[in-house]
Amino acid sequence: MENKVSYALYILQEPVQYLALSFMALMYAIKISQLLKKPFPPERAELKGDRVSGALHSLTNVLRPWDMESTSKHLYFYTEFMIFHVAVALTIGSTFLIPLAPQVMTPTVTAVFMLFMAAAFLIGLRRIYRRLTVPEIRIISTPDDYFAITLMTVFFGVGVVTMWLWIQGRPETGWMWLFFLMTTFFLIYVPFSKISHYVLYPFGRVNFGMIFGGRGILNRQNRNVTWDPK
Amino acid sequence: MQEAAERAAEKLGAPEERKWPLKPEFTPEMLAEMERLLPEKLKNRVVATSLAGCIHCGMCSDTCHYSVSIPEDKTLVPAYKADRFRKWYKSRFDWMGRIFPSFVGAQPLTKELAEDMFDKLFGGCTMCRRCTYNCPMGVDYGMMVRAARSMMQKVGRCPQNLQDTVDTHYNHGNNMAVPQDEFVETIEWIEEELQDEEGCEDFTIPIDKQGATYFLTLNPREPKYYPLTIQATAKILNAAGVDFTISSRYWDLTNYALFNGNDEDARLFSLWQVEDVKRLQCEYLLSGECGHGYRALRWELPNWVGGAPFKITSVMELMAKLIQDGKLNIDKSVHADKRVTYHDSCNIARSGGILEEPRIVIRAAADDFVEMEHNREKSYCCGGGGGALAMSEFSKRRIAAGRIKAEEIRATGANIVLQSCHNCTDQLKEIIEHHGIDAKVMNLAELVAEALVV
Numbered sequence: 001m002e003n004k005v006s007y008a009l010y011i012l013q014e015p016v017q018y019l020a021l022s023f024m025a026l027m028y029a030i031k032i033s034q035l036l037k038k039p040f041p042p043e044r045a046e047l048k049g050d051r052v053s054g055a056l057h058s059l060t061n062v063l064r065p066w067d068m069e070s071t072s073k074h075l076y077f078y079t080e081f082m083i084f085h086v087a088v089a090l091t092i093g094s095t096f097l098i099p100l101a102p103q104v105m106t107p108t109v110t111a112v113f114m115l116f117m118a119a120a121f122l123i124g125l126r127r128i129y130r131r132l133t134v135p136e137i138r139i140i141s142t143p144d145d146y147f148a149i150t151l152m153t154v155f156f157g158v159g160v161v162t163m164w165l166w167i168q169g170r171p172e173t174g175w176m177w178l179f180f181l182m183t184t185f186f187l188i189y190v191p192f193s194k195i196s197h198y199v200l201y202p203f204g205r206v207n208f209g210m211i212f213g214g215r216g217i218l219n220r221q222n223r224n225v226t227w228d229p230k
Numbered sequence: 231m232q233e234a235a236e237r238a239a240e241k242l243g244a245p246e247e248r249k250w251p252l253k254p255e256f257t258p259e260m261l262a263e264m265e266r267l268l269p270e271k272l273k274n275r276v277v278a279t280s281l282a283g284c285i286h287c288g289m290c291s292d293t294c295h296y297s298v299s300i301p302e303d304k305t306l307v308p309a310y311k312a313d314r315f316r317k318w319y320k321s322r323f324d325w326m327g328r329i330f331p332s333f334v335g336a337q338p339l340t341k342e343l344a345e346d347m348f349d350k351l352f353g354g355c356t357m358c359r360r361c362t363y364n365c366p367m368g369v370d371y372g373m374m375v376r377a378a379r380s381m382m383q384k385v386g387r388c389p390q391n392l393q394d395t396v397d398t399h400y401n402h403g404n405n406m407a408v409p410q411d412e413f414v415e416t417i418e419w420i421e422e423e424l425q426d427e428e429g430c431e432d433f434t435i436p437i438d439k440q441g442a443t444y445f446l447t448l449n450p451r452e453p454k455y456y457p458l459t460i461q462a463t464a465k466i467l468n469a470a471g472v473d474f475t476i477s478s479r480y481w482d483l484t485n486y487a488l489f490n491g492n493d494e495d496a497r498l499f500s501l502w503q504v505e506d507v508k509r510l511q512c513e514y515l516l517s518g519e520c521g522h523g524y525r526a527l528r529w530e531l532p533n534w535v536g537g538a539p540f541k542i543t544s545v546m547e548l549m550a551k552l553i554q555d556g557k558l559n560i561d562k563s564v565h566a567d568k569r570v571t572y573h574d575s576c577n578i579a580r581s582g583g584i585l586e587e588p589r590i591v592i593r594a595a596a597d598d599f600v601e602m603e604h605n606r607e608k609s610y611c612c613g614g615g616g617g618a619l620a621m622s623e624f625s626k627r628r629i630a631a632g633r634i635k636a637e638e639i640r641a642t643g644a645n646i647v648l649q650s651c652h653n654c655t656d657q658l659k660e661i662i663e664h665h666g667i668d669a670k671v672m673n674l675a676e677l678v679a680e681a682l683v684v
C-alpha cells in the first residue's frame with residue numbers, strides 16, 4: 001500500500017508525531033528517574049528463594065492467567081484484557097507503519113489490525129458499562145478512569161474506520177486526520193493520565209517478584225523442600 | 231533462689247516509662263505533621279509505586295476477606311480503602327492531581343479524609359496482602375498501609391489497645407508485662423508438668439542456657455493463657471534431642487510495632503532480641519508458633535537492625551525438619567478419629583514463605599487432613615491479622631470479616647482447625663463460635679505432642 005498524502009498530513013503524521021513522541025519520552029524519563037532515585041527497601045534476611053528469578057516470574061505472570069486467582073476466576077475478563085492490550089499495541093504500531101512502512105500495511109495485515117481494533121472497541125464499550133454499573137468498580141472510578149477508557153474506545157472506533165478506508169486505497173481522509181490528531185493528543189496527554197500505567201507496571205511487578213521471590217513463595221521449584229538455614 | 235531474686239530485680243524494656251499520647255480525633259496540627267512526614271515515606275520505592283500504580287481495574291475487589299465477607303459494604307473493596315491514602319498522595323505528588331485534583335480523585339488531607347483513612351486502614355485492612363497477590367500492578371498493601379498507619383500513629387492517632395500493647399512492650403520488655411520472676415516460675419512449673427508426663431521424666435526447659443543451639447521465643451499469651459503450647463513445643467524439642475533454651479529476658483517474639491507502623495519501636499524490640507541471643511551465644515533464633523512474630527523476626531528484624539549475626543528459623547520449619555530426619559516417633563492413630571484442616575496465617579505463608587512445612591508436620595501426625603478451598607499463599611486472612619485483635623473499636627467488623635474463613639472451615643468438615651499463630655487462634659475461636667461450627671482450634675505443636683511416642 002502507498003501512503004500518498006498532502007504535505008499538511010505528512011506534517012501531522014511525521015514531524016508533529018515525533019515532537020509529541022519526544023515530549024512523551026521526556027515525561028516518562030522524568031517519571032522513571034524519579035522512581036529509580038527511590039531506594040528499594042532492603043532485604044537483609046537470609047533468603048529462602050531467589051529475588052531475580054522471582055522478579056522474572058512476576059514480570060511474566062501476565063502470560064500465566066492461572067497464577068492469580070483474579071485472572072483464573074475471571075478468564076473472560078483476562079481474555080478481554082489481552083485482546084485490548086494487543087489492540088493498543090497494534091493501533092499504536094499502525095501510526096508508525098502507515099507513514100514509515102506503508103508497504104507492510106497490506107490489506108491482509110490491515111484486516112488483522114482492524115479485527116483487533118473492532119474487538120477492543122466492543123471491549124471498551126463493555127468496560128465503560130462495567131465501570132458505570134458494577135458498584136465496587138463505580139465506587140473506585142474517577143473522571144480520569146472514565147475519560148481514559150472512553151478515549152481508548154473512541155480511538156479504536158476511529159481506527160477501524162480509518163483502516164477500512166486505507167484498505168480501499170484512500171490514505172488521506174478526514175478519518176485519517178482524526179486518527180493522527182488523536183494519536184498526537186495521546187502522546188502528549190498519556191504521561192499525565194492513568195494510561196501511563198505501563199511505565200509503572202514493570203516497577204510494580206519487579207517489586208512484587210523481588211520481595212516474594214526472595215521469601216521463597218514464587219517460582220517454587222520443589223514444593224516439598226524444607227528450608228534448612230545451615 | 232539468689233539468681234531468681236537477681237532476675238526479679240532486673241528492669242527489662244526501656245529505662246524510662248512511656249505512654250504514647252493518643253488523640254481521639256485528628257487536629258489541624260496533626261494533619262500538618264502528617265503532611266511533613268509523607269515525603270519521607272515516599273522514599274521507599276515499593277510504597278511510592280504502590281501509591282502511583284493503581285489503575286482502578288477492580289481485580290482486587292473480590293480477593294479481600296473484608297469485601298468478600300461483607301459484600302454489602304462496597305467501601306471495603308481494597309482499592310477504595312487504599313484510595314483514602316492515595317487521594318492525599320495524589321493531591322501532592324501526582325502531576326494531574328496537582329492541576330485538576332477532582333479529575334483524578336485527588337483530595338487534600340482534611341480531618342474527614344484522615345478519619346476515613348484511620349477507619350479503613352486500621353480497621354478495614356489486616357495488611358494480609360491477599361489483594362497484592364491478585365493485583366496485576368503489584369500494589370503492595372502490606373507496605374503501603376503500614377506507611378499510612380505509621381504516619382497516623384506518629385501524630386497520635388492509633389487504636390488504643392494496639393498502642394497500649396506496643397507501650398507495654400516498650401515499658402516491660404514483653405507485650406503483656408509479664409514480670410521476669412513470674413515468667414521464670416511459669417516456665418519452671420511447665421517443666422514440672424512436662425516431667426509428670428509418662429516418658430518425659432528427663433525432659434527439661436533450660437532457662438538462660440549459654441551456648442544452646444536454639445533460642446526459643448514465645449508469644450506472651452503462652453505463659454499467660456496457653457502454657458500447654460509451651461509444654462507441647464518443649465516436649466517435641468526434648469524428644470528430638472534438640473539443644474534449646476528460653477531466655478528469662480527477651481523471650482517475647484511479638485512486635486506490634488509491625489502493625490502500628492512505628493519503625494523506631496520495631497527496631498528497638500528487635501535489638502533487644504538480638505542482644506539477648508548474642509548474650510546466650512545461641513546459633514539460631516527460633517520463632518515459636520506466631521504469625522506476625524515469625525515474620526517480624528525472620529524477615530523484618532534483619533532489615534530493622536541491619537543484619538543478624540545468627541540464623542533465624544521457626545518451630546514450624548524445625549518440626550518439619552525433625553520429622554523428615556526421622557527424629558520424632560509419631561503415632562498417627564492417636565488422631566484417628568479426627569479430621570484436621572490447616573489455616574495458613576498470612577504472615578507465615580503469604581508474607582513468610584512457610585507453605586509446605588506445616589503440611590509435612592500435619593501429614594506425619596494425622597491421616598485425615600483436608601485442605602481449605604483457598605490454602606497456602608492463596609489462603610484468606612482469618613480476620614485477626616494486622617493487629618486487628620488489638621483494635622476493640624473494630625471488633626464487630628473483624629468478626630464479620632471472618633465469614634469466608636468460617637465457611638471454608640465448615641466445608642472441610644474438620645473438627646480440628648490447626649494454625650500456627652496466636653492472633654489466628656483467638657480469631658478462629660471467635661468466628662467458629664459465631665458461626666456455630668463444631669471444631670477445636672489447636673496449634674501444630676499440640677497436634678504433634680499428643681501423638682508423640684516417647
Ligand code: SF4
Pocket residue numbers: 293294295296307308311354355356357358359360361362371372611
Ligand atoms: S491487604 Fe488483605 S485486608 Fe488489606 S485490603 Fe488487601 S486483602 Fe484486604
Ligand code: SF4
Pocket residue numbers: 283284285286287288289290291308309364365366367368369
Ligand atoms: S487490582 Fe491493583 S491496580 Fe487493580 S484496583 Fe486493585 S490495587 Fe488497583
